[in-house]
Amino acid sequence: MHVRISLPDGSMREMPRGATAGDVARAIGPGLAKAALAARVDGDLFDLERPIERDVALELVTAKDEAAALELVRHDYAHVLAEAVQRLFPGTQITFGPATDDGFYYDFAPPPERGPFTEADLPAIEEEMRAIIAADKPLRREVWDRDALIAKWRAEGETFKAEWAATLPEGEEISVYWSGDDWMDMCRGPHLPSTGRLDPRAFRLTRVSGAYWRGDPNNPQLSRIYGTGWLNAKQLEAHLHRLEEAAKRDHRKLGREMDLFHFQEEAPGAVFWHPRGWALFLELIGFMRRRQRAARYVEVNTPDVMDRGLWEVSGHWHNYREHMFSTETEDGRVYALKPMNCPGGVSMFAHGLKSYRDLPLRMAEFGKVHRYEPSGALHGLMRVRHFTQDDAHVFCTPGQMAGECREVIGLVLDIYRQFGFDDVAIKLSTRPDSRIGDDATWDRLEGALVEALEGLGLAYALNPGEGAFYGPKLEFVLRDAIGRDWQCGTLQVDMNLPERFDIGYVGEDGARHRPVMLHRAILGSFERFIGILLEHHAGRLPLWLAPVQAVVATIVSDADGWAGEVAARLAAAGLRVETDLRNEKINLKVREHSLMKVPVMLVVGRREAEEGTVAVRRLGAERQELLSIDAAVAMLRAEALPPDLGGA
């Protein structure tokens, strides 16, 4: 019996039935046999030595197919890690461990008396992994009967594995992989032919962590070990280098170096904005205010502290109280700090009679919200407990809704573009299991969002079941300079608050109607957006956003008077400018302002003072440009304009 195997070059090979991809590779040539890591059989990844029982299209996978090869080796590293840990720490249960974006992890249940693994354990585990790789143990696939496997896991005290196997359908055959003949794990595969195919210099164990069994906090917490794994040492080095570069642009580090903000123990998750950071914050607010005005929004301001009665009406007191800061006054009245701006927004709409002629009403608020986030969630500016949203609520008729959604989406994307973010992903989150409203309404609202997206010709990803309980939503995720994703903007349809606050407008027919309420934020939170901008630009913000746009630095004290004049001219032109008249060498001044990421330095010495000129030095530039004061002011004024006012 033979099987016909077609190869990517169009050729066909007859092989005995039960031959393997490895046999095919060896038949083609020793070079390929050595390079082959796995095979793609009719499109699916297969072990090199798994028998082929039928006619197939076969493609050998080598390191050249990097994505597939990385996935394979990372999966193998995870298995080697698990084997190493069980060798070193008998009694540790294995659970499971997949490949990740840059490596792998494996979750373990160490014996209680041993406790979770710590970073101090990693070197020994790495060494054991290298021993397993050096032993070049064959990785062999075997198919087991489900119940027999469960029995085996139980007998060995592997309760997590047994539980996992028991969730698989009854009667199903389950594949396991042997490493040599002394260790095995249940696994779908595929794997490399042997552990020796891994590069012992291309991985590193990086950190440990707790992780809940099956992601559920009610389950026991396992001890997770993370590693990064690659095809060769060079790739590993490159990855470690990238991590170092990313650490340099960490917004928390930049915030300190650029003197933008700080945090302190008495106010966890709350930002102390320094003058420079606040200048940036205000510039962003100004920009958003102009853009919203141009888009025909009105701006309002609602109270930060409101009676619990309001939060009972909105439902927050019931559903969100554990995340709310509340306070009781001397007279026994209970107030809460707003965790969201919407109840204030709806109250604003409810005040006074509204007509259909008032709609659409686009009501913006730069509202500071306060949420008691879990302590472990806090992260610099990215996740804080007190933050300012560029929030807006759009009240409109059902007929206006799709158009309003289109307007919002257009505005969001245009604003991101002006910040230099062109790569924006859109996610549509649809009805969750637990929700209000009937299916027909959900159909209509989800349909309106889809219609708006399609009307603009935009691609989007579907997040089924991820919508809010009160309505579907769009999320705008932007990708920064080093490929990280950040969810910023959101557009949500709300069928809850209009009901709860019983708001209405008088229609053309003279009857009372319920408006559609849309929530929308573009930057999301100013705090987080500033964090993203800092990391995206590695602190070198565009001129219009730079906290200090220019420093006039003197070379000799004879130029102090001239430096003062230059700075005054620039300040009068609207620039944020400082002078540096210190009795220090110009080298030092250049260095310090460069480290502070000041985009422009205007250096003045005796010569410039006499000639009425300035030497303009751009951040990081080798050369300067000698300009008259008038030319320099005109140039910088134009360059410092925000993008919506014609700036770069």
Next chain:
RNA sequence: GCCGCUUUAGCUCAGCCGGUAGAGCACAUCAUUCGUAAUGAUGGGGUCGUCAGUUCGAGUCUGACAAGCGGCACCA
């Protein structure tokens, strides 16, 4: 909130087996007036995160708490 780790001068960090603190940068003063990424000298600065405990004696050992870091969970 959960797991692990960390917390010493403004910042980055050293401090062995418990014997009551040290460096570089920063800061201040003085000298230096200098042409594009660190001028030199001198000096001041610390209830060693907080609170308990062990001990003759705690930065060092133990516990609780707090904050931070890396994950997990959370982000209606």
